[in-house]
Amino acid sequence: MRYIFTHVPKTAGTSLLEALESRFGADQVRRDNRMPLSDPKFKRNFKAVVSSLREPIFSQPFVFGHFLTAKYARFTGDGFARRPNHTYITFLRDPLQRAISHYRYWCRSDGRGNRAWERMQREKWSLEQFLCSRYFANIQSQFLWGFGLEQFHFVGVADQYAKSLLLLGEQFPVFRDLPALHSNQSPARDETVEVPSAVQAKFKTLNQRDYEIYHQAVAGLEVSLCRAERASSGLIDRPHSRSSMTDACGGTFSAFR
Numbered sequence: 001m002r003y004i005f006t007h008v009p010k011t012a013g014t015s016l017l018e019a020l021e022s023r024f025g026a027d028q029v030r031r032d033n034r035m036p037l038s039d040p041k042f043k044r045n046f047k048a049v050v051s052s053l054r055e056p057i058f059s060q061p062f063v064f065g066h067f068l069t070a071k072y073a074r075f076t077g078d079g080f081a082r083r084p085n086h087t088y089i090t091f092l093r094d095p096l097q098r099a100i101s102h103y104r105y106w107c108r109s110d111g112r113g114n115r116a117w118e119r120m121q122r123e124k125w126s127l128e129q130f131l132c133s134r135y136f137a138n139i140q141s142q143f144l145w146g147f148g149l150e151q152f153h154f155v156g157v158a159d160q161y162a163k164s165l166l167l168l169g170e171q172f173p174v175f176r177d178l179p180a181l182h183s184n185q186s187p188a189r190d191e192t193v194e195v196p197s198a199v200q201a202k203f204k205t206l207n208q209r210d211y212e213i214y215h216q217a218v219a220g221l222e223v224s225l226c227r228a229e230r231a232s233s234g235l236i237d238r239p240h241s242r243s244s245m246t247d248a249c250g251g252t253f254s255a256f257r
Helices: 013-024 041-052 095-108 115-123 127-131 137-145 157-172 197-206 208-231 242-250
Strands: 002-005 029-031 062-065 086-094 154-159
Touching: 002 013, 002 137, 013 029, 013 157, 041 086, 086 157, 086 208, 095 115, 095 127, 095 137, 095 197, 095 208, 127 197, 137 208, 154 157, 157 208, 197 208
Parallel strands: 002 062, 002 086, 029 062, 086 154
Antiparallel strands: none
16 A cells, blocks of 8 residues: 655645654655645646656655645546545645745745745845745645546644644554654744734635635534544543534535545
8 A cells, every 4th residue: 555645735745644654664765855846737637648658666664745636546537536445635824824934934935946935035035925925825726636636545733733643543443553743834824923914815716726625624624523523432522412413424525535
């Protein structure tokens, strides 16, 4: 079995990568950080299609990094499908909080070679400019291009990282008891960022696709948490009554699996 971890920037991916390498060894994890969004849309999507037509030739059981999931899927002619014996995993995050974290990270990092970073630095973008940029809109959806959220075997929520990690271990015992590290956090993480309401409204309009898949991921996590509690009483502490949990778990939403 091969595990494909698509790391959307600023969704707790560095913490998960360090936990994986600590558990299995760095030599067992293939890092793939080609920064696809530094390429124009057509070019990066074309590269993903070309890669999907080739059989993987590496031996590591874990693949982790900033790449389009489609790269490690199978191109069907009108879309992408799972490869046999491949498990697809990703984490999503509240779009606005993810974007703010992304901006802060780029302000303190050296991203030379990434044309988008170079433009932001050259033009000295403010947070508002970053949030209202069409280029940076729907970043999470762009990483999942061509590969629907329902095709993932597991979708975690970075805003509920510890619970997501616990559920990942319950679903895939190979990941059981991974440490819930908190790496690569912004030094200003605890500071409150005041984003004007007009900017928030424009951001939500520009990032509708990301909000849609994020809310879908949160709903899936809620269903999975309910099922986990019902299967093993006291597995996760949640402030719901048993009857309300039963109602939530009995809904029509189908959790990722």
